[in-house]
Amino acid sequence: MGGQAVSRYGRIVAELRQRIETGELAPGDRVPSTREITKQWGVAMATATKVLSELRREGLVRAVPGVGTVVAAPNRPARAARTAAAASPDGSSDRPSVQAALTLGRIVGAAVRVADTEGLAAVSMRRVAAELGVATMSLYRHVADKDDLLTRMMDTVIAEHPLPADPPAGWREAIELAARQLWGLFRRHPWLAPALSVTRPQMITSALPYSEWMLATLHAHGLDLQSAFTAHLTLLNYARGIAVNLEAEREAEAHSGLDSEEWMNTQEPALLAVLATGRFPALSRLATAGYDLDLDDLFEFGLQRLLGGIASLLDEGSAG
Known part of the structure; x- marks a missing residue:
């Protein structure tokens, strides 16, 4: 056997x-x-x-x-700038041309690549300098500190996918478009959702068009600006709340060596033992039928429920 x-x-x-x-x-x-x-x-x-x-x-x-x-995509070839012959022990480069060519765009781009492939926790000034093959201190001529770098990273990835110049005529279609585009950003960059703060919002210029889009759309269809902004924050935090699982799952997999499905399989015996007591009949039926968690489906389900609530709010305003 x-x-x-x-x-x-x-x-x-x-x-x-x-x-x-x-x-x-x-x-x-x-x-x-x-x-x-x-x-x-x-x-x-x-x-x-x-x-x-x-x-x-x-x-x-x-x-x-x-x-x-x-x-998985094929591994990228190692960068020549990161070879031992080109860099000193502290990460500095012996080639003046590398230092001279250092720009803010290259720094932010390198930081985004590190965050996309290794997670936000891997981003540090030293790590980004190593990616570029330059001295760590040379980065500070372009960014003030790590918080400044992180803000610029978020500004850059959001700016790469702007909203269309002409929004759909219907409020629901317009809000759906913006919400799904935001979800797509979180999908492409799992570190973005946990990096964004709702209670202490960073000054991200490229994110302002999203707020303007939501406010203008809902206000034009009858909501006062206070309610429109509250609705905007609710939708933003809803998408962000689901998306934070992307980075958390990546970190959990790195530590455990198991993806989410494999980890769930390890928990199945304990769950079945509890369900066998008969105390949770609805959960038992669900476990028997099976449930596949898909974050895209979860996002879409909740989005439609939230939009339904906004529709009721707009109807109440019209009736009033």
Whole structure:
């Protein structure tokens, strides 16, 4: 039995590896989940989990919070500027041309790349300097400190995806468009949601058009500015509240070595033991039917409920 399980595990890994290497599964494509592997190949959940762990160890796949395990992009070649021959122990470069070419745009771009690939916790002045192959102190000629750098990072990624010049005529379509675009930003940059503050908002120039869009749209359809801004903050914090799970999940996976689905599998026996007591019949039926958490679906479900509430508020204003 043990040898058969190992052989079957090896065959599944080899088959998925081949599909990735031949391009049948391209970078970003979703690979079968542990649940799908158990059904398709008829193996135990532990074997399916081991298959994905091996593919992840080989660098062929990576977990994306709320999406699942996807094919990883090929590793980028190492930057020449980061070689030991070009830099001194403190991260400074012996080539004056590198220092002379240092710009604010290059600094912010490097910081965004680090945050996108390694998480916000990995961003430091020293880490960004190493990415660029320059001395750490040279960054301070362009940014005041890490907080200043973070604000510029947020300003940059939001500015890359501006709202359209002409909003839709209907208020609901206009609000949906802005909310989904914001959600897309959080999706592309998992660090953005936890970096944004609602209680102590940073001065992010590129974010002001979102506030203006929401205020102008809702005020034009009957809401006073106070209520319109409250509605805007509610929608913003709703999207941000779901999106903070993206960065948290990435950090949890890095520490545990398990993606969210694999981690849930480890919790299943304890949950089933509690449900077997009969105290939670509704949860038991749900567990039997199965539930796949998808953050995109969760966001869309809540967005429609919030928009329905705003519609009622607008109707009340019209009636008044």
